[in-house]
Amino acid sequence: MASAAPATNTGESYGTPGYRAYVLGSLTLIYTLNFVDRILISVVGRPIIEEFNLSNFQFGILTGIGFVLFYTSLGIPIARLSERVSRVRIIGVCVILWSIATILCGFAVGFVTLLLARLAVGVGEAGCTPPANSLISDYFTAATRPMALGIYAMGVMLGGVLAQLGGGAILNLFTWREAFIYIGAPGVLIGIILLMTVKEPPRGYSDPPQAKPAEKATLREAMGQVSRSKTFWYIALGMSLATFGGYGLTSFKSLYIQYTFGLTPGDAAIQYMAPISLSGAIGAPLAGYLIQRFSPRFNLAAVWVPAVGFLLSAPLLALGFLAESLPVMFAAFLLAGVFxxxxxGASYSVVQTVVDQRTRATAIAILLFIINLIGYGGGPPILGALADSISVMRLEALGLGSELTAACSPNDANLSAALQENCLDAKAYGIRWACVVGSAVFLLAGLIYFWASRYYMAEKML
Structure with a gap:
């Protein structure tokens, strides 16, 4: 739809209540699809690995840097573009693009073609959140925006859970290829409907009439302010480590459950990974409550609460990967997901308080670039490479180094029953100990957050 007139600053919400609810629901649905299509590959990972004879390192590339490369690098340019052209068009076109790319994943014939399709998914998904946040800010007044943005953010949780439930259900009936096709196809229709039914509001429509745009800081000023903040860089480092461990473990947790306890990919997704994903949604609001509760007594609560969460989650994650009992593993992962x-939320809040209002957006953009590229992009392939190395050592210790590799398939009909069993054992062993190492990363992240608290009060501007 064509862009509307310039900003009018009416101080009123745009459109009728019913229409605003429709727009917000549409954007939340699209954000949910964003995460479903992003996470689906981890749900259907095992049959892909076995069909293409992939190593854990190669699978880590597909779940990590293969998606993040363009998703991260295009985020800021698309955000800038959304300030000048129709945000509805950007979102609609990008939904259609990443949905088609998701469908194409189902037609991949090997590692390279699947990697190219994943890169295309990242290109499309880069055009979702920046223009969507901007749209919501023009549809809703300042007083109602927090609730609207909170509803939109539910897409993260809903996407993670639906990817597990939907992907797992399809795997129990069809193959991994149909999972990509059936889950990707609705996005094409939803993108078209968005383009046909959602209006582009005037920019700044819901801002108060007296509101004036804040004086813009130059890029040099913004970078200078960020570079001088020790709090910012320690938080960025801690978040990068947490993202490194979080996405790395997410990529291999389902595989570990399947290899160790004999579950099918579909059952592992529905019975275990979906509830574990849901438990993570409890953590962010709980942390917000704790920070609000303890901040009057402890000035550093905003930094200490996430630090304590890291220190509690690390041993619980390690316990989950070392547990010999499925119920113990499940309970440990559920509780770890909360902490x-x-x-x-706490980290974004801290970063925005150590820079002035003119540079907050730039500071968050820099933060996201760092943690996505290092954490999301690096975590899965590095943990995958470590798992491969440990699996090889296991095979060599068993005297099977010349017969099996880290990319062996436990279902390979060309292997004897004994070799299939040894292959499964080595893969489970490699992922277990690589993920235990990945769990320890959260301990380091917690210590770094405590270190950041030494500078927070001196640099805090609010």
């Missing part, structure tokens, strides 16, 4: 995500 693991204490840091998300």
């Amino acid at each position: 693991q995500y204490f840091y998300i």
Whole structure:
């Protein structure tokens, strides 16, 4: 739809209440699809690995840097573009693009073609959140925006759970290829409907009439302010480590459950990974409550609460990967999921208080670039490479180094029953100990957050 007139600053919400609810629901649905299509590959990972004879390192590339490369690098340019052209068009086109790319994943014939499709998914998904946040800010007044943005943010939780439930259900009936096709196809229709039914509001429509744009800081000023903040860089480092461990473990947790306890990919997704994903949604609001509760007594609560969350989640995650009992593993992962995500909202809040209002957006953009590229991009392939190395050592210790590799398939009909069993044992062993190492990363993240608290009060501007 064509862009509307310039900003009018009416101080009123745009459109009727019913229409605003429709727009917000549409954007939340699209954000949910964003995460469903992003996470789906981890749900259907095992049959892909076995069909293409992939190593854990290669699978880590597909779940990590293969998606993040363009998703991260295009985020800021698309955000800038959304300030000048129709945000509805950007979102609609990008939904259609990443949905088609998701469908194409189902037609991949090997590692390279699947990697190219994943890169295309990242290109499309880069055009979702920046323009969507901007749209919501023009549809809703300042007083109602927090609730609207909170509803939109539910897409993260809903996407993670639906990817597990939907992908797992399809795997129990069809193959991994149909999972990509059936889950990707609705996005094309939803993108078209968005383009046809959602209006582009005037920019600044819901801002108060007296509101004036804040004086813009130059890029040099913004970078200078960020570079001088020790709090910012320690938080960025801690978040990068948490993202490194979080996405790395997420990529291999389902595989570990399947290899160790004999579950099918579909059952592992529905019975275990979906509830574990849901537990993570409890952590962020719980952390917000704790910070609000303790801040009057402890000035550093905003930094200490996520630090404590990291220190609690690390041993619980390690316990989950070392547990010999499925119920113990499940309970440990559920509880770890709550503490693991204490840091998300708190960290963004801390970063925005150590820079002035003119540079907050730039500071968050820099933060996201760092943690996505290092954490999301690096975590899965590095943990995958470590798992491969440990699996090889296991095979060599068993005297099977010349017969099996880290990319062996436990279902390979060309292997004897004994070799299939040894292959499964080595893969489970490699992922277990690589993920135990990945769990320890949260301990380091917690210590770094405590170190950041030494500078927070001196640099705090609010």
